[in-house]
Amino acid sequence: MNHHQHSSSGQIALDELAGGIDLQLTLASGQSYRWRRRDGRLFEAPAGHPTPWYETVADGTVICIRQHDDHLEYFGSDGVKEHVESLLRLDDDLSSILEAGPDEPIYREAVATHRGMRLVRDSLYVSLISFICSTQMHVERIHQMVQSLMSEVGTTHHLDGRAYHAFPTPTELAACATATLRGCGLGYRAPYVKRTADRIVKGGIPADATDGPYEQRREALTVFHGVGPKVADCALLFGAGELEAVPLDRWIQRAISAYFPDCDGDDYAATSRLIRERLGPYPGYAQTYLFHYLRTNGGLEDASATGGN
DNA sequence: CGCCAGGCTAGCG
């Protein structure tokens, strides 16, 4: 299949992107796990520019992209440019979004350290399965699991003699034996993924999970096995462009006790409301900066000790 | 070796 696809390529000047972009940071910050770096070392910073190629397949379109000093270079099958713009949220005015964030020292440190990280825009389905895999797991290993699902179960596309793997469709996942999914490293999450894929094949994603108020959509997504409020928030933020969503994972919970103790509510929904009020007009963006900063810079070590002020 | 990782489910009281 996909025999002679037309290829397409081009450039996007960085000064056309308000706030610029750090491609490596954006694709290796634990938001999307569908990207493969061609040198196989996604989580090591590249030596310089141009960066290695990053590649994936979305909606049957092969997408390759790398960063130069003053532009992004893309290459792939027809429609690659539109997919790049959408997947990397190139329409976001990053400088305005980051500036509008909360006037909190920990947030400003995170932005100063990781400026250029954009949110991604995957599909709800891809994010849902990816984050079902994410529970009790390191970011690096989530990436291994998803990459394994793509290469073992997903459809292989070819462009100019090179092979690219797509994220498996619900039908492809549902057709897998649980043992196959365990073979991809999913562990106890294998039956969660299988049952969720089965359900999507039979009934799709319910309408109240894709339309309506944010909190209702988060609740609606929990009908899927292996999906609680945190996984639902990740799916909505990274897979449905819901910038209101603030996934309350261990790191953010710790940040709340250390920096925003008054936002510690009685349950997930209550804490979510309190912290969202605190994080400015784009809570999901602020959360992603905090998460990445705390996870990679040990930003909580000294904070809990110096309680005073 | 024991602990931890972008939590959730099931089974208790």
Place this chain on the structure above:
DNA sequence: CGCTAGCATGGC
């Protein structure tokens, strides 16, 4: 309802 043991797996 609220509470929590158990869950697979690999890296440190």
